Amino acid sequence: MMTWGVFGILLGLLLWPEPGRASLPLNMESVIQALTELEQEAPATEARHTAPAWLLSVQDAGHRNPLRGFLLEAPEFKAAAREPRPLSPELLSFVEEVTRHDVRDGQEYGVVLAPDGSTVAVEPLLVGLEAGLRGRRAVNLTLDSYAAASWGAGASFPADQAESPNTMDSLLVATLAGDLGLTFLQDPQIPSQPGLGTEGCWDELSFPRNFTLLDPKPSALTMAFLNGALDGILLGDYLSRNPEPRLPLSDLLGQYYGAGVAGDPGLRSNFRRQNGATLALAPTLARQVLGALVLLQALEPAHPQLQNMSQEQLAQVATHATEEFTEAFLGCPAIHPRCRWGAAPYRGHPKPLQLPLGFLYVHHTYVPAPACTDFAHCAADMRSMQRFHQDTRGWDDIGYSFVVGSDGYVYEGRGWHWVGAHTLGHNSRGFGVAFVGNYTAALPTEAALRALRDQLPACALRAGLLRADYELLGHRQLVSTDCPGDALFGLLRTWPRFAATVRRRTARRSSRRRNRAHPSRSIPPTADLQ
Incomplete structure (x- = not known):
């Protein structure tokens, strides 16, 4: 009692x-x-x-x-x-x-x-x-x-x-x-x-x-x-x-x-x-x-x-x-800061974004493929992706601006103020946000979708980080890749801010095979921020 x-x-x-x-x-x-x-x-x-x-x-x-x-x-x-x-x-x-x-x-x-x-x-x-x-x-x-x-x-x-x-x-x-x-x-x-x-x-x-x-x-x-x-x-x-x-x-x-x-x-x-x-x-x-x-x-x-x-x-x-x-x-979505998931220091000198930006670029991580449903696993996935991006790809930091878990939280990557390495040729024009998981045949949880569809952009608009006329794009619309997965991209096309027609920039040395191996492998080490 x-x-x-x-x-x-x-x-x-x-x-x-x-x-x-x-x-x-x-x-x-x-x-x-x-x-x-x-x-x-x-x-x-x-x-x-x-x-x-x-x-x-x-x-x-x-x-x-x-x-x-x-x-x-x-x-x-x-x-x-x-x-x-x-x-x-x-x-x-x-x-x-x-x-x-x-x-x-x-x-x-x-x-x-x-x-x-x-x-x-x-x-x-x-x-x-x-x-x-x-x-x-x-x-x-x-x-x-x-x-x-x-x-x-x-x-x-x-x-x-x-x-x-x-x-x-x-x-x-x-x-x-x-x-x-x-x-x-x-x-x-x-x-x-x-x-x-x-x-x-x-x-x-x-x-x-x-x-x-x-x-x-x-x-x-x-x-x-x-x-x-x-x-x-x-x-x-x-x-x-x-x-x-x-x-x-x-x-x-x-x-x-x-x-x-x-x-x-x-x-x-x-x-x-x-x-x-x-x-x-x-x-x-x-x-x-x-x-x-x-x-x-x-x-x-x-x-x-x-x-x-x-x-x-x-x-x-x-x-x-x-x-x-x-x-x-x-x-606003609950965002775990970098120190909370154990981020390694940025290597080099980050390049500031010229805010406000006009785009949100949507990704899925593909690897890790399973959705992370608790803090311990999401934080471990963040550290794993950062190690891959820094040690294997040779980038200064994890490439994404933010990463959305299925545990109810958004995880800070490069954040609101620094150019990322997520969408080759467009890194300085928009924020790159990835869902943890492979969404070729399945969809993220509704809570995760709500964080990107409603909460994150609403907070960015209120803070003057996104333009009032911002547009939402799937990674595949700008780079030769399957990202963010067929199922997720099909859903994105129904969202009000989705831009169906864009000028496509083909990434150098990118391929569908390379992207399937890792979410950001369509972005070479010579991405915009390097």
């Missing part, structure tokens, strides 16, 4: 340790290990009363989140916290390190590496789980509810109240909406909040300990925070819809960050954006962000960012924040 003490202890241990204090790797497996030990040690009847006390009293006053306190506390849980159930010193140190999210001096703290290759902030994940166990609630925005200062002031969350501007969804506000509103409230004049969804690199993947952000001045809404918030929303919603007896948390997280909850491969961390989009639709989320700001204004009248702000001004902030989140995060 689910033990409530797990959350209180994990969320309550917020004393910030010195970096490097814990000796366990900062990965999701260590979180699950801590949960397993807590579940074994804490009797359910006793833990149910001690957990909220830890949530309310153990957090240091400077870090305590008033919105979460309002939504998750109840009067009966305001007694002083009891001593936590014993954890091993190693696990206790780990829990102290990961249960408070922070960004300082280009480093991100309170994050862990998940098996799908993503980085997840633990704090919003645990808050979402706690909110889900308490039941997803619709909290009324009334003076009576302010005075009550208790999450219990709202009724159970019914579907027909989701659109009401006078109620807040306890799950969405506690995990995401409040932080989203406050972040964009910092400077509402900035058209696009800098650092939204900033990625980072671990010092090593086998034993991660330090996480450095790629943007030296990110906002608190990093990729890891947004991942953790979405995971908390999805799992909190799942818990609120599934009555007891529930899975132990350790089992639930093991499934979600593994093959899928209750055997459903669609309900796992790999597809958090697609699933999250159904629970955080823009109109609903904008109302939740506005509600969070209005509530915080009432709870903290002296809040420096909210003083003298009208509801109309707050509504503008909520609308802008929601647009940025839904378009720049939910609407």
